[in-house]
Structure formats: C-alpha cells, structure tokens
Amino acid sequence: MITKETVRHIAKLARLKLSAQEEDIYTEQLGKILDHVDALKEVDTEGVEPMSHALEISNIMREDEILPHPSQEKILSVAPQAERGFFRVPKIGE
Amino acid sequence: MTLLGKSISEIHKLLTSKETSATELAQAHLSYIEKSDHLTHAFLCLTKDLALKQATEIDKLISAKKELPPLAGIPLAVKDVLCVESYPATCGSKILEGFKPIYNATSVNLLFDAGAICVGKTNCDEFAMGSSNENSAYAKVTNPWNHNYVPGGSSGGSAASVAAGFATIALGTDTGGSVRQPASLCGVVGMKPTYGLVSRFGLIALASSLDHVGPFTRTVEDTIRTLAVMAKPDTHDSTSVPQKMRTANCDMVALLNDLPKITNLKNVKIGVIEELSGEGNEKSVQKALDLAIETLKTLGAKIDKVSLPKVKYALPVYYILNPAEASSNLARYDGVKYGARDKSAQDLLSMYLSTRQSFIGSEPKRRIMLGTYVLSSGYYDAYYKKAQRVRRLLTEEFNDIFKSYDLVICPTSPTTAFKFGDRTDDPLKMYMADVASIPADLAGLPAISIPCGFDENNMPIGLQFMAAPLADRKVLEAAYAFEKATDYTKFSPMLQKYESAKT
Numbered sequence: 001m002i003t004k005e006t007v008r009h010i011a012k013l014a015r016l017k018l019s020a021q022e023e024d025i026y027t028e029q030l031g032k033i034l035d036h037v038d039a040l041k042e043v044d045t046e047g048v049e050p051m052s053h054a055l056e057i058s059n060i061m062r063e064d065e066i067l068p069h070p071s072q073e074k075i076l077s078v079a080p081q082a083e084r085g086f087f088r089v090p091k092i093g094e
Numbered sequence: 095m096t097l098l099g100k101s102i103s104e105i106h107k108l109l110t111s112k113e114t115s116a117t118e119l120a121q122a123h124l125s126y127i128e129k130s131d132h133l134t135h136a137f138l139c140l141t142k143d144l145a146l147k148q149a150t151e152i153d154k155l156i157s158a159k160k161e162l163p164p165l166a167g168i169p170l171a172v173k174d175v176l177c178v179e180s181y182p183a184t185c186g187s188k189i190l191e192g193f194k195p196i197y198n199a200t201s202v203n204l205l206f207d208a209g210a211i212c213v214g215k216t217n218c219d220e221f222a223m224g225s226s227n228e229n230s231a232y233a234k235v236t237n238p239w240n241h242n243y244v245p246g247g248s249s250g251g252s253a254a255s256v257a258a259g260f261a262t263i264a265l266g267t268d269t270g271g272s273v274r275q276p277a278s279l280c281g282v283v284g285m286k287p288t289y290g291l292v293s294r295f296g297l298i299a300l301a302s303s304l305d306h307v308g309p310f311t312r313t314v315e316d317t318i319r320t321l322a323v324m325a326k327p328d329t330h331d332s333t334s335v336p337q338k339m340r341t342a343n344c345d346m347v348a349l350l351n352d353l354p355k356i357t358n359l360k361n362v363k364i365g366v367i368e369e370l371s372g373e374g375n376e377k378s379v380q381k382a383l384d385l386a387i388e389t390l391k392t393l394g395a396k397i398d399k400v401s402l403p404k405v406k407y408a409l410p411v412y413y414i415l416n417p418a419e420a421s422s423n424l425a426r427y428d429g430v431k432y433g434a435r436d437k438s439a440q441d442l443l444s445m446y447l448s449t450r451q452s453f454i455g456s457e458p459k460r461r462i463m464l465g466t467y468v469l470s471s472g473y474y475d476a477y478y479k480k481a482q483r484v485r486r487l488l489t490e491e492f493n494d495i496f497k498s499y500d501l502v503i504c505p506t507s508p509t510t511a512f513k514f515g516d517r518t519d520d521p522l523k524m525y526m527a528d529v530a531s532i533p534a535d536l537a538g539l540p541a542i543s544i545p546c547g548f549d550e551n552n553m554p555i556g557l558q559f560m561a562a563p564l565a566d567r568k569v570l571e572a573a574y575a576f577e578k579a580t581d582y583t584k585f586s587p588m589l590q591k592y593e594s595a596k597t
Contacts, residue, residue, distance in 0.1 A: 007463070014421060014466040015428065016459060017447040026463050029521055033464060036522055037410040037477065043484050050482030051489060053303050053333065054289035054538020055563055060332045074196045080435035087430050092442045 002031045097122040099259040099589050101312065102168055102319045109156060109167050116152035116167035120145045120211050123169045127213060127260050130592055133241055135233035136254040138174050140214040141181050145169075148211045164323055166209035171261035173252045174215045175222050176307070177296040178202055185298050186220045186230040186248075189453035190433040199296025200328045201265060201307045208323040213261055216251030220455045221424065222272055222300045224248045225527035228518055229457045237280060238586035239553055243511035246276030246527070249310070253280040256310045259589035263320050264310040269300050270412055271506075271531025273308040274543035278506035278556025281545045281584065283573070284310050285317050288563045289538030290335040291344060292321070293328035301419035302333075304412075304535045313583060314544060314574040315353065321566070322346035335564070344540075344566040359393040359575050362568075363499045365400030370504035370530045379505045382547035382555040386503070386576070393575055400495055400502060404488040408533045411488065413525060414468050414481035415536075421465025424458060460521060489537040496562035501572055504530050506543035506556035530558065540566035544573045545582035554582075 007027045011018045018026065076082040081089070097119050100108065108114045124142055131137050152166045172178055175185045177195035184190045198206065206212070219229035227235040227250030235250040237243040238258040245254045249266030253276035256264045266273040268286040277284025285308045292307040299305060309320040325346055328334040335344075342348060371383055387397055429435035429449035436452055439445035454462070468477035495502060508530060517524040534541035539560045546557035557576070561568040577583060 002467075006467075010463050010466050010470065013470065014462045015425075015446045015450055016454075016462060017451040018459075019451075022456075022459070026460065029460060030464055030467065032522060033413060034467075037414055037481075039410050040407060040414075040480050040484050043404075043407060043480075043487065045480060045483035045487065048483040048486055050479050051486035052482060054489070054536075055333075055335065057290070057333065057335070057339075060334070060336065062329045070196050078193055078196065078432045080429060080433070080437075089430055090439055090441050090445050 002027060002034060096593055098126055098593070099585055100262065102165065102262060102316050105167050105262065106162065109152070109162065112156065115156070116149035116211065117146065119167050120149040120169065120213070123213050123260060126592055130258070130588060131260070133236065133588070134238055134254050134258055135235050136216055136251040136258065136260060137171070137214040138184060138186070138217050138232055138251070139182050141178065141212045144181065145211050145213050148206070152209055163207070163209035164319065165205060168210045168263060169213050169261040170205055170210040171214055171216050171252055171255040171264040172202055172212060173218050173249050173264070173266050175218060175267055175298045176202055176265055177298070178212060178215065181215060183215065183298065184232070185222070186218045186232060187453070187455060187458070188231045188434060189427045193433045197296065200293035200330060201324050202296065204324050204326060205263070210263065216249070216255055216264060218251055219248035219457070221420070221458050222248040222267055222269060223420070223457045223461055225271070225275060225524055226512070226517065227251070228514065229455060231455050234514060237511050238588045239281060240551070243513055243553060244279070246279035246507070246511065248272040250276045252310050253277050253282055253284065256282045256312055257586045259585055262311065262316065266308055266310055267297060268306045268308050268535065269304045270416060270535050271528040273310065274506050274531045274541060274556070274558060275528055277310055277543040279511040279554065281554025281586065282310050282312055283314055283317050283542065283544050284308065285321070285542040286534060286540065287321060287325060287566050288335065288344065288540045290333045291325045291566065293326070293331040293334050295328055295330035299423040301416045302423065303419060304416060306535070314570060314577050318346055318350055318353070318570055322350055339564065341564065343568065344564050349567050349570060353574065356571050356575055359390060359395040359572060362395045362501065362572060364390060364395045364397050365495055365499040365502040366397060367405065367502050367504040368399050368401045369403070369405040375505055375508045376510065376549070378510065378549035379508060379555050383505050383557065386546045386557050389576060389579055393579055400499065402491050402495065404484065404491050405533055407484050408488060408536055409525060409529055411481045411484045411536060412532045414477050415485065417461040417465030418469050418478050419465070420458070421462045421469065424462055427454065485536050488533065492537045492539060493562065500561065500568050502560050504558055506530060506558040510549045510553040510555055534560050538563050540569050542569045542573045544577055546580070547582055
C-alpha cells in the first residue's frame with residue numbers, strides 16, 4: 001500500500017509537479033507494482049553480495065592526459081539559455 | 095533491378111561490379127521511406143543530407159578503385175536514443191525536442207567509419223521505456239506485417255525499418271528486451287551482445303547497468319558483419335569490456351571467416367528453460383518452440399529441459415532496478431543544459447517543476463516516481479539492495495547452467511504482436527511482454543532473437559538463444575545454423591507492395 005501523501009512526497013523529491021489526476025493514478029499504480037515486486041521478500045538473500053554490474057569489471061582507468069573535447073561554445077550551443085560562457089537559469093532566491 | 099531489401103554482401107557485390115552506385119542506393123531507400131513511412135511512423139527524422147554526403151564518399155572510393163570498407167553503402171537506421179552529430183536526438187520525448195548532439199555515439203562512429211550510410215533516426219518509446227512503442231511522444235510505430243498491431247518496443251522503429259526494408263541495419267538498444275522483443279514481433283534478427291561488448295558512449299542512458307546497444311538485421315550473417323565492426327573496446331565507456339577479456343568466443347571477425355564451416359550443431363548442448371516454456375506461452379508460440387527444438391535436434395544438438403527457478407523473480411528485480419537507475423539518469427532533464435524549458439517560470443525551482451511536468455511523458459514519470467521511492471531513505475535496503483541481491487542469485491543460476499550447457503533457449507516473447515491499446519491501461523500487463531527477455535539483461539548474457547514461425551494471423555514468432563557472458567559466438571553460430579536449416583526469414587508485405595506499385 002502506498003498513500004497519496006507518500007506520492008506527493010516522492011514527487012517533491014523527484015522534482016515533479018503532479019496534477020491531482022496524476023496523484024490518483026500513481027497512488028493506485030505504484031501500489032500495484034510494489035505489491036508485485038514484494039514477491040522478492042520470499043527469496044533468502046542472507047549473505048548475498050548486491051550485484052550492480054553484469055560483468056565484474058571495475059576501476060577501468062585511462063592515462064591521465066588531456067584529450068580533445070568539445071569547446072565550451074559548442075556545449076553551450078545546445079542549452080535553452082546561455083550567457084557569457086555560462087548556463088543561464090531563472091533567479092534562485094529573492 | 096530493385097536496390098531495396100539487399101543484404102550486406104549483396105550490396106557489396108552491386109557496388110564493386112558497378113551495377114549501381116552508393117548514391118543510387120541511398121536515394122532508392124530514402125524515396126521508399128518518404129513514400130511509405132506514413133504507414134509505419136518508423137522514423138522521427140530522415141538524415142538525407144548526411145546519407146547523400148556519405149554515399150558520395152563511397153562513390154569516390156569506387157571510382158578511384160580503392161578498397162571498400164566492410165559496410166560501404168549499407169543503409170543504416172539509428173534509434174533516436176543514440177547520438178548522431180548535428181541531427182535531432184529526442185529519445186521519443188518532448189523534453190529533448192530540438193536537442194542536436196554535438197558528437198556521434200561510438201557505435202554510430204564505428205559504423206560510419208566502416209562506410210554505412212545513415213538514412214534516419216528511428217522512433218521509439220520515450221527514453222526506451224515500453225514494449226509496444228505506444229509511449230513515443232511523437233507517433234506510434236506500426237508493425238509492418240499488419241499496421242493494426244504494435245511492433246514491440248522500445249526499439250520499435252528500428253525493428254520496423256528492417257522488417258519493411260527501409261534499412262539493412264538498424265541500431266537499437268536493449269535494457270529489458272528492447273532489441274529482441276520488437277525483433278521477435280517484427281520477424282527480424284535482433285541481438286543483444288554481452289554487456290559492455292559494444293560501447294554505450296553516446297547512448298542516452300535509461301538504466302546504465304542494464305543498457306546494451308545491439309543491431310537489427312534481416313539475417314544472422316548481417317548481424318555478425320555489423321558486430322565485427324561495432325564490438326570494440328572504448329576508453330569513453332568505463333564499462334566497456336577490455337581487449338584482454340575479448341577471447342575467441344566473442345571474436346566476430348574470426349566467426350565471419352568460419353561461417354561456411356558451420357553446417358550443423360553436433361555436440362552443442364542446449365537447455366530449454368522450463369520456466370519460460372509451456373503454459374505461459376501463447377499456443378502458436380509454444381508450437382513454434384516445439385518445432386524449433388526438433389529442428390535443432392536434426393542439426394545434431396543435444397537438448398534437455400533445464401530449470402532456472404529464479405527466473406520468475408526477474409520481472410520484480412527489473413522493475414526495481416530499472417526505475418531506480420532511470421530516476422537517477424533522468425534527473426538531468428531539468429531545463430538547464432539541453433532540450434526544452436518552460437520559459438514562463440519565474441524562479442529556478444518552479445522552472446524545474448514545470449519543465450519536467452510539461453515535457454516528460456507518463457511512463458517515464460511513473461518510473462521516476464517508482465525509482466525515487468525505492469531509493470528513498472527507509473526503502474533502499476528493502477527494495478533496491480534486495481533486488482540487487484536477487485539479481486546475483488539469478489546470474490549465478492545461469493552461470494551454473496552454462497557449466498553443463500552451451501546455450502539455453504526459450505521464446506523471445508510469450509505472445510506475438512498485440513493490438514494497439516490492448517495493454518496501455520495496465521502497466522504490469524505491459525511489463526509482462528518482456529518476461530522472457532529481461533533475464534539476459536540482468537545477467538548481461540549475449541542473447542539473440544531470430545524468426546521461428548508465424549501465428550494464425552501471419553504475425554511473426556521469435557526464438558531466443560542465450561549463452562554465458564562473452565560467449566557471443568555460440569549464440570550466433572546456433573542462430574546461423576538454425577536460420578540456414580529453416581525458411582522463416584521473410585520480408586513483411588510492405589516491400590513487395592511498394593515494388594509492385596512501382597512497376
């Protein structure tokens with residue numbers, strides 16, 4: 001079970017502004033999906049290491065050298081708003 | 095002479111014998127797409143200028159009598175989650191409308207360097223989340239075999255473009271089955287190599303520990319030819335399999351040379367996954383599986399039933415891990431660095447909220463909500479860590495089986511293509527479409543779907559082969575032998591209709 005308050009809280013954490021209708025739909029659907037995944041509770045996982053990648057490869061490093069990379073201008077060219085080499089956003093506080 | 099529907103080696107011959115030019119080939123495909131894609135909506139944009147520029151380069155090589163690269167002149171379609179420099183990459187989402195990447199994905203780059211000709215970017219479920227293509231924010235792709243049916247998803251546009259003959263190769267991505275399931279539903283070959291064999295650089299991420307780039311082609315040989323070019327280590331992807339781990343069992347160039355020798359499957363041990371055969375499958379699908387088993391036996395394979403009891407937890411594990419990783423990956427769409435922004439918002443927080451509210455569709459929102467929930471404090475251990483632990487148990491079960499078997503098989507999808515709207519009301523029902531394809535993503539196994547029959551409505555059925563990680567060669571060898579022994583590789587009626595209307 002998941003409540004509408006929980007849905008509102010999660011939406012806030014995820015920076016989503018949900019409509020009243022969406023809150024209702026997600027309360028119902030998330031509840032159903034979580035009921036479904038609850039099947040995992042019956043699996044004994046005592047002492048099992050969590051698996052985060054399919055192949056056990058880690059810490060793949062390359063030489064620490066500067067390689068060609070896109071220019072600042074090019075990167076900013078795809079931003080909704082940019083100014084003097086920065087991303088521009090609406091004001092943050094008063 | 096028709097220039098459409100050709101294989102890689104057929105096109106190579108046409109070009110080297112100067113029966114046609116790369117430009118003529120590109121134009122023939124572009125004009126077929128322009129005249130017919132209103133039926134399928136497989137493309138979100140055509141990259142006509144790029145195609146003609148690439149074709150001109152190939153024609154220059156031909157007239158200078160230079161040796162042609164392995165994919166010279168081959169029409170290629172690219173799923174819209176992969177970056178092609180200077181052309182839109184929307185991921186089927188409104189939040190990336192207008193975004194044009196400033197570099198190519200590594201997989202795309204390798205195919206371009208090998209002479210492939212990019213005809214366009216293909217439609218998909220928004221951020222690759224879906225099994226029917228009904229989640230695209232732009233248009234629903236239809237199945238080229240019958241436009242009343244879904245093509246599968248999320249790489250539905252790529253699958254449809256190969257089934258229709260719009261392209262010889264289409265790139266897709268597979269996180270829970272998004273290459274293999276649409277390949278099955280559209281009657282084409284779709285391969286998900288071992289995790290990390292093909293670079294993910296330039297793939298716009300859904301769930302990073304599960305995302306794979308893979309090709310769609312009409313034949314197994316063309317899949318091998320594509321992977322021979324594309325499966326390379328990449329310093330831009332820290333999860334790319336290093337060269338020293340790429341042993342003979344995933345050497346595609348060697349496999350290509352050995353293909354003429356593969357005529358049977360003597361001494362190949364194949365397990366049929368008990369949990370994914372039988373009652374859970376549609377009758378026509380089960381019948382096709384039974385028939386395929388007989389064919390494999392005739393080819394000399396030794397076949398047993400095998401049990402993987404943890405397979406039944408694959409779907410719950412996946413629907414924790416995928417949303418968790420997706421919620422984190424999709425946090426970057428906040429209207430600051432790229433894509434759409436609600437320009438009316440007065441301060442930063444309301445800009446984030448209204449941008450994400452207005453431009454992200456309902457399935458990605460559902461996964462962001464679910465993922466944020468399972469990662470939130472108090473639930474992280476109970477859901478996320480638990481799922482990661484069961485993922486390991488499932489993977490260990492597969493590894494144990496592969497100690498005694500070369501391959502395991504099952505239908506790629508328990509059903510054939512369904513009709514539009516059949517599953518959109520119930521997310522769980524939609525998620526079930528990937529029940530047989532998800533296990534290979536969780537365990538990172540190489541897996542292929544190849545055509546193995548048709549149902550009573552003449553919709554295609556797919557057979558899936560899986561092998562141990564880095565044993566990609568085994569699935570391709572078996573698929574190749576099966577394809578040679580059967581006659582299921584056919585074009586959808588679209589191509590024939592177009593050709594006969596022309597004459």
